[in-house]
Amino acid sequence: MTEFLQQLLNGLSLGAIYALIALGYTMVYGVLRFINFAHSDVFMVGAFIGYFVGSHLPQGTVWGGLTALAAAMAGCAILGIVIERLVYRPLRGGPTLNVLITAIGMSLFLEYTGQLVFGATPRAFPSIFPAKVIAVHGLIISLNQVIVIVVSAVLMIALQLAVFRTKLGTAMRAVALNPKAAQLVGVNIDVVISFTFGLGSALAAAGGVLYALNYPSIDPLMGVVPGLKAFVAAVLGGVGNIPGAALGALILGMVETFVDGSRWSTYKDAIAFAILIGILLFRPAGLLGRFTAEKV
Amino acid sequence: MPRPLLALLAAILVAFGVSYFSDRIDPYYLDVMTGVGINIILAVSLNLVNGYTGQFSLGHAGFMSVGAYLSAAITLLLGPRLLGGAGGSALQQGLLFLGALIVGGLGAALAGLAVGIPSLRLKGDYLALVTLGFGEIIRVIFQNVEALGGALGLNGIPNYTTVFWVYSFAALTVYTVVCLVRSTYGRGFIATHDDEIASEAVGLNTTRYKIVAFVVGAFFAGVAGGLYGHFKLTITPTGFDFTKSIEIVVMVILGGMGNTIGVILAAILLTILPEVLRSVEQYRMIMYALLLIVLMLVRPKGLFNFDYLGIAARLRRKFRPARE
Secondary structure (H helix, E strand, O other), X not given: OHHHHHHHHHHHHHHHHHHHHHHHHHHHHHHHOXXXXXXXXXXXXXXXXXXXXHHOOOOOOHHHHHHXXXXXXXXXXXXXXXXXXXXXHHHOOOOHHHHHHHHHHHHHHHHHHHHHHHOOOOEEOOOOOOOOEEEXXXXXXXXXXXXXXXXXXXXXXXXXXXXHHOHHHHHHHHHHHOHHHHHHOOOOHHHHHHHHHHHHHHHHHHHHHHHHHHOOEEOOOOOHHHHHHHHHHHHHHOOOOHHHHHXXXXXXXXXXXXXXXXXXXXXXXXXXXXXXXXXXXXXXXXXXXXXXXXXX | OOHHHHHHHHHHHHHHHHHHOHHHOOHHHHHHHHHHHHXXXXXXXXXXXXXXXXXXXXXXXXXXXXXXXXXXXXHXXXXXXXXXXXXXXXXXXXXXXXXXXXXXXXXXXXXXXHHHHHHXXXXXXXXXXXXXXXXXXXXXXXXXXXXXXXXXXXXXXXXXXXXXXXXXXXXXXXXXXXXXXXXXXXXXXXXXXXXXXXXXXXXXXXXXXXXHHHHHHHHHHHHHHHHHHHHHOOEOHHHHXXXXXXXXXXXXXXXOOOOHXXXXXXXXXXXXXXXXXXXXXXXXXXXXXHHHHHHHHXXXXXXXXXXXXXXXXXXXXXXXXXXX
16 A cells, blocks of 8 residues: 555656646647647756756755746746747748648757757756655655645646636637637737747746656756657647646656556556557547547 | 669669679778668658658658568578578578568568558647657567567678668669659549648548558668668667657658659768768757758758759740640
8 A cells, every 4th residue: 555655656746747848738739739849858958957057056955946946947938939939930820740840850959959068978966955755654755756746736726827817828728719810809929829838838847857856867868758758648638738738647647657666667668659549549639628620 | 664664673783783893892882872772762761651641750760670670580580590501592692681671571561550550540740749659669669579689689680781682672662652653543642741631522542541651661661671780780779769760851851752852862962971071970960950940941842852943833834735
């Protein structure tokens, strides 16, 4: 029982990180209808900003950790907005394949520029938050896991408020529903898209820092696998659906943790793709998504 | 004899001729030539899927690995038994290699079918991700199968790949793709690419076209994998990862999707360029990435789309018979 609870806790913290990344995928897809492949590399850049800022701050304090987190989020929000402005905006309205290829190009560009600038060797991530371990009835809870879960929960609630309670959030939902109609009623689509990219990238950066805290080594290709899995989570929940992304991420985090603890652990990385293929075959709209027929 | 078939036979003859005199060619140039040929097979076959049919696959390296492993397993495990300890005559070796390549190709085609049937109901971004996912799953499986060397891969593969084999199969790939696309049946690929809904509306079975393109593309990727394995003499699962797929995709995009000649030129260019630019090797992937972005922004139809000034269109207009 204790082991089960332990795995559940590990799964929850992994799922929370996936959720932070998945939200960015899902929001961008909701507004622009394309998969931002570079998102997983924004996640990586977030971890690196956290690393550089965190190294200059006193280690093991809550405010120091939060400062590093905030710096990473702000930096990546700007990065996300710049990428959209320079690369994706000129292609808006063009064939989807071209945007897709550009996104893959952007992703590779960030990865390999990262390798050139930061070096390919993994670096140890500083313990920016206090490293404490609490044992409750044999259950080992590290403070990092608690921080991951709390920070993710706070960010997701904040996102929910931003999307449903602010004017920009309303505009974002309007654009997701129907971009042309939104423009007709006076929504500035450029601002909304920049906002979406900024928001999604900030969440990915938070995910990057939290991921680096729990798996304390970072390198320029660290985003690829978590990014792909977060995307699977977004599809699982229904792409374009914000609560769906969170739900899908939690499920995926749990499944992966339990597979990792079983004797099939070498297949851990394949399980996410198996889930992706399964869901696309049997319920392409995702768990919470609604199927819409394509109109001609 | 029809002209394309004649061209194919001529190409095979030339390949045989070059191969016959390969002793007199600098081994380094021979290596580069072999690499170019294998990349031509990969790029032209991927072009059938990504270019002509308009389905974005990111799993070509996965199919390549199926062919590489299957054919290497055949020559490694069955070879000694069939040919005896002495290694057999050149003709016997050739036949064994041909068999191994074809089995490797068929295995990859089967994998293509298995991937294609479920995933080709998807479009664009989703398809790209699912094929990428399948590529990764294939890699994980190979990493876990101890009989195929696990993460260490297969070593000591016999050195069977020659210029003759590579360029014969390259010619066969180009022949098949060009003739397929130009046939009455093959117009369906282009129709699927141009407008899937309209094609369905006029009664084309687009899913079937996509699967055929996928399976044919996977077959040649498998053959290329077999040639690659018997050229490098050692294969590892990580050698066929996502980066390899991207490399092939870059060739197709640089050459121009749905433009076989352009893709061949791009495959030649992108194989020779890294050889020339060995000193700036660490910038290679950054250059690929920038190439993708800049091409999509500036020249989405590829670098080798020769219709720069609309010359072809103008000529066509000029010589088109006047309407009644």
